[in-house]
Amino acid sequence: MPAQPALLVALLAQRCPVCRRGAIFSGWLELHPTCPACGLRFERESGYFLVAVLIGYMFAIAALVPVCVALFLKGAAVNTVFAVLCCTALILTPIIHRFARVLWLYVDQQLHPRTKAP
Template structure:
């Protein structure tokens, strides 16, 4: 398969599909990721530290999602400092599995788009 025949980056995003061939699955468990695509064989983690960008992306998504929660707690519920710490902490813990998975999928798609342009 040539990179010219690759589908748009948004295609198959929620289905955990390989950003290059859209047939293989990237994750096979909640946190377990294939080293290579089972369908096309492309290596997902190209080098050590490859997913550092995904980690930064996950941090920003998490941070921005906490802003409405904190605003509601402070201005609408007039919550105490304890609740302002506890509720967002629980929110981050519950969001972590999805953020881990989808930040890596987004990062792979960003890389796929950048590689197509070269």
């Protein structure tokens, strides 16, 4: 059996936090219910990914505030700033959605480790 990829590599590749091989997502926004490689159930309980929503908000703020400040410093009109922020948010939403869930899975794995699928 080949060695597990490094934690950061597996996180960026959006792989299972336990085996680091199975893909977490089955499509753009859909999660596999269980890891295709080890069978780990990703959603531990109902509402499990609510923390990921909060992480997603933080990612969005971290991405949009600098854009907003830069546009205001350049003297852009409020309507322009609003339009640019809306477009940026729409473009970033799928990326943020995915990485917020993956980050939450990895943080939760560090806080409450699961060594194998139940």
